[in-house]
Amino acid sequence: MFPSVRRADGEPAYEVRICAETKRITTRSLELILADSLAALDRADTVIVPGLSDWRAPISPATLSAIGAAARRGARVASISTGAFVLAEAGLLDDQRATTHWSTTVELAERYPQVRVDPDVLFVDNGRILSSAGSAAGIDLCLHLVRRDCGAAAAAAAARWAVMPMERGADHSPLVVHEAPQSDASLAPLLRWMEQHLDRPLLIDELARRAAISTRTLNRRFREQTGTTPLQWLLIARIRRAQQFLETTDLSVEQIAMQVGFASATTFRDRFARSVGTNPTSYRRGFGEEAERRLR
Numbered sequence: 001m002f003p004s005v006r007r008a009d010g011e012p013a014y015e016v017r018i019c020a021e022t023k024r025i026t027t028r029s030l031e032l033i034l035a036d037s038l039a040a041l042d043r044a045d046t047v048i049v050p051g052l053s054d055w056r057a058p059i060s061p062a063t064l065s066a067i068g069a070a071a072r073r074g075a076r077v078a079s080i081s082t083g084a085f086v087l088a089e090a091g092l093l094d095d096q097r098a099t100t101h102w103s104t105t106v107e108l109a110e111r112y113p114q115v116r117v118d119p120d121v122l123f124v125d126n127g128r129i130l131s132s133a134g135s136a137a138g139i140d141l142c143l144h145l146v147r148r149d150c151g152a153a154a155a156a157a158a159a160r161w162a163v164m165p166m167e168r169g170a171d172h173s174p175l176v177v178h179e180a181p182q183s184d185a186s187l188a189p190l191l192r193w194m195e196q197h198l199d200r201p202l203l204i205d206e207l208a209r210r211a212a213i214s215t216r217t218l219n220r221r222f223r224e225q226t227g228t229t230p231l232q233w234l235l236i237a238r239i240r241r242a243q244q245f246l247e248t249t250d251l252s253v254e255q256i257a258m259q260v261g262f263a264s265a266t267t268f269r270d271r272f273a274r275s276v277g278t279n280p281t282s283y284r285r286g287f288g289e290e291a292e293r294r295l296r
Helices: 038-042 061-073 081-089 102-111 135-150 152-161 188-196 204-211 215-226 230-248 253-259 265-276 280-294
Strands: 024-026 031-033 046-049 076-079 123-125 129-132
Touching: 038 061, 046 061, 046 081, 061 076, 061 081, 076 081, 076 135, 081 102, 081 129, 081 135, 123 135, 129 135, 135 152, 152 230, 188 204, 188 230, 204 215, 204 230, 215 230, 230 253, 230 265, 230 280, 253 265, 253 280, 265 280
Parallel strands: 046 076, 076 129
Antiparallel strands: 024 031, 123 129
């Protein structure tokens, strides 16, 4: 995913390197010959720790030292699935909220009582330290990082490249979106039409007529193909479009509210804050500062 992400000037946003304590890594399905050692972490802006094949096994002191040093230097450190055990052993999750694969949340909490383990989220963003619930949630976390670094438009492009139509929220909320099946019953044409008409009031009856199915069937297919309801899908699509406007235009909050189909700026601000965790004005200011910092 990361190699496909480009900045606004067209240059690649990331240089991806795989490193480990040893040059050769063997898994159940493949063997990797690595060009980089742990010394590569000395230069890394972001360190992503993958899941462990055996989270009970002792973790190499050299690996813990290198990851801890990177974090102290200011690198962003994220874990995928049981990689959270590495972050916890390195002390990076002390007194912080974190998550891991659902099957090991109890073990993580028992082994590291100083970590506030949250089993009900896809990922946790503590700023410089992040963790995700599993392999699929790791993709959500990566898309979240892309959006933080490069904006919603870049994250949407990366999602399409990875065959994921939309970034999911951090929590297990109704905003989860899955890839629509490619079949005669696919909602893909309707979803595209909805994205093109976000500025309009879109009611469930109109959507059902456009799809030539009953409202009951429409709701069932939405659940099957997107994991949510039509109205919740519309809400997250409108929020994502609003993020793009905030990042790339000088439109006022009131103008953006109208462009993405909210009845009032007050409603827009409330919905945006609930979904994103901050208000539109702070998001615009924060994204600009973060983007500037990442491109220095």
